[in-house]
Amino acid sequence: MAVDHRNEKSQRLVSSQSAYPLMADGHSVITHVTILVFLRGKRYGTLNSRGVKFSLKICRDPFGQFVLVLKAGCSTGPDRVHRRNQSMTPTITAFERSPDRGRGLARDMRVRWALEEVGQPYHVRLLSFSGMKEPAHLALHPFGQIPTYEEDGLALFESGSIVFHIAQRHAGLLPEDANARARATTWMFAALNTVEPPIVELGMAKVLESNEAWYEQRLPMLKERVRNRLRQLSDRLGNADWLDGEFSAGDLLMVSVLLRLGPIGIVEEYPNLSAYVARGEARPAYKRAFAAQLAVFNAAQ
Amino acid sequence: MAVDHRNEKSQRLVSSQSAYPLMADGHSVITHVTILVFLRGKRYGTLNSRGVKFSLKICRDPFGQFVLVLKAGCSTGPDRVHRRNQSMTPTITAFERSPDRGRGLARDMRVRWALEEVGQPYHVRLLSFSGMKEPAHLALHPFGQIPTYEEDGLALFESGSIVFHIAQRHAGLLPEDANARARATTWMFAALNTVEPPIVELGMAKVLESNEAWYEQRLPMLKERVRNRLRQLSDRLGNADWLDGEFSAGDLLMVSVLLRLGPIGIVEEYPNLSAYVARGEARPAYKRAFAAQLAVFNAAQ
Numbered sequence: 139m140a141v142d143h144r145n146e147k148s149q150r151l152v153s154s155q156s157a158y159p160l161m162a163d164g165h166s167v168i169t170h171v172t173i174l175v176f177l178r179g180k181r182y183g184t185l186n187s188r189g190v191k192f193s194l195k196i197c198r199d200p201f202g203q204f205v206l207v208l209k210a211g212c213s214t215g216p217d218r219v220h221r222r223n224q225s226m227t228p229t230i231t232a233f234e235r236s237p238d239r240g241r242g243l244a245r246d247m248r249v250r251w252a253l254e255e256v257g258q259p260y261h262v263r264l265l266s267f268s269g270m271k272e273p274a275h276l277a278l279h280p281f282g283q284i285p286t287y288e289e290d291g292l293a294l295f296e297s298g299s300i301v302f303h304i305a306q307r308h309a310g311l312l313p314e315d316a317n318a319r320a321r322a323t324t325w326m327f328a329a330l331n332t333v334e335p336p337i338v339e340l341g342m343a344k345v346l347e348s349n350e351a352w353y354e355q356r357l358p359m360l361k362e363r364v365r366n367r368l369r370q371l372s373d374r375l376g377n378a379d380w381l382d383g384e385f386s387a388g389d390l391l392m393v394s395v396l397l398r399l400g401p402i403g404i405v406e407e408y409p410n411l412s413a414y415v416a417r418g419e420a421r422p423a424y425k426r427a428f429a430a431q432l433a434v435f436n437a438a439q
Numbered sequence: 440m441a442v443d444h445r446n447e448k449s450q451r452l453v454s455s456q457s458a459y460p461l462m463a464d465g466h467s468v469i470t471h472v473t474i475l476v477f478l479r480g481k482r483y484g485t486l487n488s489r490g491v492k493f494s495l496k497i498c499r500d501p502f503g504q505f506v507l508v509l510k511a512g513c514s515t516g517p518d519r520v521h522r523r524n525q526s527m528t529p530t531i532t533a534f535e536r537s538p539d540r541g542r543g544l545a546r547d548m549r550v551r552w553a554l555e556e557v558g559q560p561y562h563v564r565l566l567s568f569s570g571m572k573e574p575a576h577l578a579l580h581p582f583g584q585i586p587t588y589e590e591d592g593l594a595l596f597e598s599g600s601i602v603f604h605i606a607q608r609h610a611g612l613l614p615e616d617a618n619a620r621a622r623a624t625t626w627m628f629a630a631l632n633t634v635e636p637p638i639v640e641l642g643m644a645k646v647l648e649s650n651e652a653w654y655e656q657r658l659p660m661l662k663e664r665v666r667n668r669l670r671q672l673s674d675r676l677g678n679a680d681w682l683d684g685e686f687s688a689g690d691l692l693m694v695s696v697l698l699r700l701g702p703i704g705i706v707e708e709y710p711n712l713s714a715y716v717a718r719g720e721a722r723p724a725y726k727r728a729f730a731a732q733l734a735v736f737n738a739a740q
Contacts, residue, residue: 280675281633281668292618298632299625317593324600331599331631332582339640346660352653359647367582374581 228253228289229261230300231275232434240435241400242428245297246285248394250430252301252387254423256308264434298330298391305387312387325381325388333371334395336363341398364404368396372408379417393418529554529590530562531601532576533735541736542701543729546598547586549695551731553602553688555724557609565735599631602688612688619684626682626689634672635696637664642699665705669697673709680718694719 230253232246246262253260269275271282278286279295286293287300294300302323305311312319340360347353371392375381380389396415399405406412418424531554533547547563554561570576571583579587580596587594588601595601603624606612613620641661648654672693676682681690697716700706707713719725 276671276674281629281671283633292621294621294625296625296628296632298628299621302624302628303621320593320595320600320604323603324595324597327597327599327603327631328582330628331597331635332584334632335636335639338636347657350653350656352651352657355651356648356653370577370582373577 226290227259227261228287229263230288231263231265231278231284231286232431233284234264234266234269234434235438236431236435240432242431243398243400244284244431247427247431248297248391249285249287249300249304250427251390251394251424252304252311254426255390255421256304256310258304258308262430262434298326301387301391302326311390313383318383321382322386322388325386326391329388329391329395333367333392334398336360336367337395337398340364340402361402361404364399365407368404368408368411372411375410375414377410379414385421389414389418393424527591528560528562529588530564531589532564532566532579532585532587533732534585535565535567535570535735536739537732537736541733543732544699544701545585545732548728548732549598549692550586550588550601550605551728552691552695552725553605553612555727556691556722557605557611559605559609563731563735599627599692602692603627606688612691614684614687622683623687623689626687627692630689630692630696634668634693635699637661637668638696638699641665641703662703662705665700666708669705669709669712673712676711676715678711680715686722690715690719694725 230246230249232250233244236244238244250260265275265284270279270284275286276282278288278293281295283295285297285300286295287303288294294303301311312322340363343353343356343360347356380386381392382388393415396405396411397419405415419428531547531550534545537545539545551561566576566585571580571585576587577583579589579594582596584596586598586601587596588604589595595604602612613623641664644654644657644661648657681687682693683689694716697706697712698720706716720729
């Protein structure tokens with residue numbers, strides 16, 4: 139263990155480090171790093187990078203200066219490291235028999251795609267429709283849906299949140315630059331909260347109301363609500379390949395949302411969106427995810 | 440400037456630090472901190488804490504060991520620090536005349552509430568309905584809506600994304616523990632992607648279709664879709680004050696979503712949800728945000 143108090147006399151930088159090697163003999167690991175950096179403001183947040191936990195906060199040091207405090211802590215021996223590694227592979231849930239007949243429209247597809255993009259292996263637990271409403275599953279997902287995500291003591295639901303979690307834990311789905319990252323996150327919310335709802339409504343009307351007298355009368359209005367969003371999205375995308383720079387989790391969700399319109403033919407009214415969706419589908423990670431969910435459906439036949 | 444290479448001989452920890460004080464005489468600032476920590480895996484991500492930028496990644500060091508690399512960089516003199524401080528106050532957009540007549544249902548309310556919770560002052564730029572469709576605003580918000588959020592070279596849209604951005608930059612809206620933080624984020628997505636859509640549809644039907652012959656016939660189905668979600672949410676909330684531990688951005692958005700049902704009376708069918716919404720409305724930050732948006736509407740009369 140090495141502890142170092144640097145520049146304390148200048149009241150400007152205090153740094154203490156307690157170091158244990160991690161990978162070598164199994165009981166060696168960095169347990170604690172503290173760096174104080176002058177800065178104005180606030181507590182920053184917490185990061186947890188697979189066994190090493192970081193917290194950053196901004197506060198005043200004993201001399202009244204604003205300082206940034208970074209702490210990284212990890213206490214683990216060889217057994218615990220081993221267990222962590224084994225439990226690292228996340229488990230998601232998916233339909234035993236997807237109502238989309240394996241066309242890649244169930245929401246586990248979004249999570250599979252994200253996991254494939256970052257190269258993270260995963261387990262799948264299949265659920266029947268009745269199983270999704272049982273207490274064991276409702277404990278994981280209060281709305282009785284798929285997918286869920288379980289990993290190392292963490293259980294999540296909501297495909298958007300799961301994709302975001304994966305994107306935060308791995309490189310490849312969110313830019314490194316903080317502003318670009320916030321913009322990519324904005325496109326995740328835009329896909330799910332602004333573009334998807336009118337698309338879901340169009341689909342729900344078909345499922346729930348196609349035998350009603352008003353179904354045909356409402357259809358133009360439902361389609362116009364979708365077209366309104368697609369027109370705006372098309373204007374923003376222009377000639378770009380992706381919504382904001384490189385492919386991101388925002389594109390992953392937006393392409394997934396637009397794919398729900400597949401058989402209806404509305405996307406094709408906007409050639410740049412059509413090409414955008416095709417670019418998404420052409421990604422090797424998309425293809426692997428698609429094949430994996432289709433294999434589940436085919437196996438159930 | 441102090442540079443320190445610690446434990447290089449043991450091939451286990453390399454730490455270099457170049458230190459300049461920040462706040463004292465104006466040209467003193469930590470410009471660079473690099474810490475290498477043994478860890479398995481991947482690049483972690485980038486943080487930007489108001490002028491100090493962090494990047495964390497996991498890679499192999501020259502000796503083939505997995506290491507975690509933290510970099511924190513900041514180059515700034517007194518003028519730049521001063522300018523940063525001035526441009527730090529974000530600007531949001533809101534309706535000049537909100538269609539909800541100041542009842543706090545417009546989506547700027549969610550952002551105002553978040554800013555009030557964390558104690559961050561903000562500017563508001565008001566927009567007419569025609570102004571929202573002009574190119575200048577569409578450049579900020581491709582779907583021509585409010586709110587937007589501008590701060591220090593960053594422009595965001597989507598209230599969910601803006602609330603998340605605020606929650607990441609400040610303490611008080613997301614837990615520090617990484618798993619609890621992921622669960623709170625899940626509730627943000629659940630509020631916006633699972634609970635809000637059927638509530639919006641119920642409201643849209645009234646706005647767009649209340650004169651249609653089918654409106655009354657569809658109403659029970661629309662309300663049942665809302666009740667289905669509220670029943671599940673009520674079951675999950677139980678006797679708890681908030682959805683997962685302390686009040687979080689997930690609660691902020693869920694309460695905001697449920698408030699849209701206000702005059703319809705469905706929330707009241709679930710006493711624990713009714714009390715949950717009341718707890719949200721009782722928060723001083725909510726009250727300040729509500730008063731601020733109501734003042735805008737009243738001033739426009």
